[in-house]
Amino acid sequence: DGRRPLSPSARLAARHAAPGGVHASLATGPRQKNSAFYEIRTYDIKPSKMKDFVELVNKYFHLRTAHSELVGFWSAELGAMNKVVHIWKYEDFAHRTAVRHALANDKDWQGKFISAALPLMEKQHNEVAYLVPWCQIGKPPKEGVYEWVTFQMKPGGPALWGEAFRAAINAHINTGYTKLIGVFHTEYGLLNTVHVIWWNESPDHRAAGRHSAHEDARVVAAVRDSVRFLESQQNMLLMPLPCSPLK
Numbered sequence: 001d002g003r004r005p006l007s008p009s010a011r012l013a014a015r016h017a018a019p020g021g022v023h024a025s026l027a028t029g030p031r032q033k034n035s036a037f038y039e040i041r042t043y044d045i046k047p048s049k050m051k052d053f054v055e056l057v058n059k060y061f062h063l064r065t066a067h068s069e070l071v072g073f074w075s076a077e078l079g080a081m082n083k084v085v086h087i088w089k090y091e092d093f094a095h096r097t098a099v100r101h102a103l104a105n106d107k108d109w110q111g112k113f114i115s116a117a118l119p120l121m122e123k124q125h126n127e128v129a130y131l132v133p134w135c136q137i138g139k140p141p142k143e144g145v146y147e148w149v150t151f152q153m154k155p156g157g158p159a160l161w162g163e164a165f166r167a168a169i170n171a172h173i174n175t176g177y178t179k180l181i182g183v184f185h186t187e188y189g190l191l192n193t194v195h196v197i198w199w200n201e202s203p204d205h206r207a208a209g210r211h212s213a214h215e216d217a218r219v220v221a222a223v224r225d226s227v228r229f230l231e232s233q234q235n236m237l238l239m240p241l242p243c244s245p246l247k
Contacts, residue, residue: 033133035092038071038184040127040195045082049120050075053084054241056120060113061243063106068099071137072181072246074146074238078203082122085148085238127189131182132158134166138181140199143247146181146238147198147206152231155192158185161229164222169196171222177209181246199246203237 045053054075064070071087090096103109131137153161173180181197200206213219240247 036131037090037092037187038129038131039088039090039096040129040184040189041086041088042125043084044122044124045084046120046122047082050082053117053120056113056117057084058242060109063109063113064103065243067102067106067109068095070243070245072146072197073241073244074148075241077145077237077239079148079234079236083236084241085236086244125189127193128187129184129189129193129195130187132162132166132185135180135183138179138199140179140181140246142201143240144199144201145203145206146240146246147178147200147235148238149196149198149233149235151194151196151233152190153192153194154229154231156229157192161226164226164229165194168219168222168226171216171219172198172213175209175213175216175219177212178206206237 043053057073061070061073069089071089073086074084076083076085090099151165153165158165169180169183172178177200179199181199182195183197184195186193186195198206200209
């Protein structure tokens with residue numbers, strides 16, 4: 001029927017899944033109509049060890065992607081230093097539990113990557129987020145650079161600021177200078193956080209597009225309407241690693 005066969009980890013998750021849609025009840029904000037979610041992992045690497053870490057990822061990360069779907073893996077170029085960000089998709093929480101169990105028992109992964117990578121890191125952070133209902137993961141037209149923008153919204157959730165935020169995103173899309181890759185709303189971690197990922201052909205292409213957008217009355221109006229719900233924002237320019245499906 002065209003469907004991909006389940007991985008061993010996914011089959012294990014299916015056996016352990018709770019009946020009656022228990023996992024679906026964990027969501028508190030707008031999300032897709034299925035139970036899939038995304039784990040966003042951020043690692044701060046020791047400044048003198050960044051090159052070693054990237055080489056280790058390039059050599060052994062196929063051992064990790066054998067267990068579950070990697071959406072993207074990037075290193076920060078601007079806005080942060082010695083930082084990597086990667087996103088993993090899971091069908092539900094039981095699926096993630098099964099994958100984590102399988103990884104803990106994968107001797108190649110533990111021996112070749114984890115034992116060598118941990119001494120290179122300063123800290124690790126993760127979040128669970130849902131892709132908002134009006135967005136699908138975008139596919140870049142070619143290799144480029146990525147802007148990761150994090151918005152800290154006022155408490156109240158998307159019921160309060162969702163429509164205005166979506167209008168601001170659409171206003172930027174309509175300018176045509178950038179491509180939307182995904183909009184994620186946190187479920188675990190710092191709540192009322194929205195991560196937006198944009199693709200651009202190059203840093204200069206982004207800079208020129210942003211300059212034009214700031215002179216577009218439609219963009220200005222939409223942004224002014226949305227910032228009344230905003231507490232803070234920050235961004236990073238990210239470069240995809242060779243293992244990243246999103247280039």
